[in-house]
Amino acid sequence: MLAAFSLRRPSLYVYGRPARVRFRIRSRTRLADVRITITPRGVRKPAGRIRLGPRPAGRDEAVLMTGREAGILPEGSYRLRISARDARGRRLRRGAGISSTGDLLVLHHRFPLAGPFSYGGAGARFGAGRKGHTHQGQDLTAEEGTVVLAPRGGVVKAVQYQAAGAGHYVVLDGAGEQRDYVFMHLRTGSIPVREGQAVHTGQRIGEVGNTGRSSGAHLHFEVWTGAGWYSGGRPVDPLPLLRAWEPAT
């Protein structure tokens, strides 16, 4: 019998912190064969099945959901359903008042600022004119010290300083996708990550600052596709991405 089932986190970011599913099976046989199906809301066919295999009955068990159980799950709402069979293959019932389902929202990217911000005007946009070049990113005006978060897990490609330009900046190579993210003008001393470090989606990578060629605290944010930042890729307009990520924040 399913004696307990709970999902601790109602949403998760892929390459972020996993969601923990807890359950307890009560059975006369010592082991139960447990599986969890993941089904998009409003659809019958499961997107994935996690076979947990034989699990001991009579004690609390936990499993971590990453959103990558069946490849990377598309963004959206899912219903998790746990089921179990005893050692003789008999399907175990649910205990009175115990739900065998839980809802999980899967997201692919985290908005990179944890605080109030503004997209600014035309001059803040990708492609805006600058002296001798065009603006390769989107500027996000925010108070100095606003926490900057990794939009996607991955590996930190660069942590550098450029006095006459980017100031303190970080380049992040996104996991499972052809994208680099660049964060410029970060506050002096605010960068807790180093080159080569693996980070998870939503991990702190610095604070909004005003370093380098910058007049007023803001995050200059770039997105590069293909082979990435100055290694064969090209910058793309980050604004549609930012607008898509923002509602979940």
Ligand SMILES: [Zn+2]
């Ligand atoms: Zn800028």
